[in-house]
Amino acid sequence: MSALVWISAASLAAWLWLLLCQGFFWRTDVRLPPRRDPEAWPPVCVVVPARDEAEVLPASLPSLLAQEYPGRAEVFLVDDGSTDGTGDLARALAERTDGLPLTVTSPGEPPADWTGKLWAVRHGIALARAREPEYLLLTDADIAHAPDSLRTLVAAARTGGFDAVSQMARLRVASGWERLVVPAFVYFFAQLYPFRRIGRRGTRTAAAAGGCVLLRAEAAERARIPEAIRHAVIDDVALARAVKGSGGRIWLGLADRVDSVRPYPRLHDLWRMVARSAYAQLRHNPLLLAGTVAGLALVYLVPPFAVVAGLVAGDTAAAVLGALAWLVMSGTYLPMLHYYRQPPWLAPLLPFTAFLYLLMTVDSAVLHHRGRGAAWKGRTYARPDALTEEG
Incomplete structure (x- = not known):
């Protein structure tokens, strides 16, 4: 089997694990739990x-x-x-x-x-x-x-x-x-x-x-x-x-x-929203950044790439595995699109959106190393460990 087949199989395995073993994260039915009015309403x-x-x-x-x-x-x-x-x-x-x-x-x-x-x-x-x-x-x-x-x-x-x-x-x-x-x-x-x-x-x-x-x-x-x-x-x-x-x-x-x-309204606005805290989510750790980029690529980018590359190269197995992973990915995204009242045809575009998030995450790290990370409304915040060292 080709290397592309192995990578496509790994991507499909990752999606099957996410589908079944990650707390059913893709379901959108977690709303306020059952409740009853108290006898006296607290302040x-x-x-x-x-x-x-x-x-x-x-x-x-x-x-x-x-x-x-x-x-x-x-x-x-x-x-x-x-x-x-x-x-x-x-x-x-x-x-x-x-x-x-x-x-x-x-x-x-x-x-x-x-x-x-x-x-x-x-x-x-x-x-x-x-x-x-x-x-x-x-x-x-x-x-x-x-x-x-x-x-x-x-x-x-x-x-x-x-x-x-x-x-x-x-x-x-x-x-x-x-x-x-x-x-x-x-x-x-x-x-x-x-x-x-x-x-x-x-x-x-x-x-x-x-x-x-x-x-x-x-x-x-x-x-x-x-x-x-x-x-x-x-x-x-x-x-x-x-x-x-x-x-x-x-x-x-x-x-x-x-x-x-x-x-x-603009991509720039959304980019700033994500980039200001993405690297902080990774604890400003370059190894976690590298792992996140690799994980995003395997899970979200490999399926469409395997479909296209498999069809071009005549590698049927890779194309089928990529298509199955892409199908599972799109299926898990449909409930969230429904929650936001968006059309289902946006689901197959999730790899493109994930690629944008990958770039935003990398940009967040770049901004941090340039001293402009975690900036919001005129303020820029240092890493917590940097504050400790300064103290």
């Missing part, structure tokens, strides 16, 4: 870190202020050094919205060993603790919530005994590039962190979606949130690991009525 404080969010705030903040929550709840928007009038706009929106009380505050510039978002979260949590909430809802400034969002999150956490309940907001899919890249982003995330394993007792898999995390205040103190993760660029995964590592129960699933309103 909740909502913390919203916001830096230069005037563009999206009119579509998101009113949805938080209009929450139909039977218990005591209030919102803290932490203006993280915005230069576009985010704080003033938030106050104006609150004046026009008859709903939950809003406090707008600013923490000042973060210390060197804190990311700006987590410094803002720290400030918001400190203010919230004075109200003695049982739960904290950590949500991003670009997330719009259905009127019953807070109510259903609290009911799910209470019923299931979870210390953290997180929903992955449905990202915006409007432009051509968003249709090509965004569903794959969530698909790849679920492949790395299968949702079913996250909520299961006795597993080490931990992740959350930073746009919507309901966190028990007691669990946050026990896990030292956010101090314990103060330099994390991928803060949602770090938060979930800290909570689970301190003995807490966590849950993550897809959202039905929690949506991101942030637009990524």
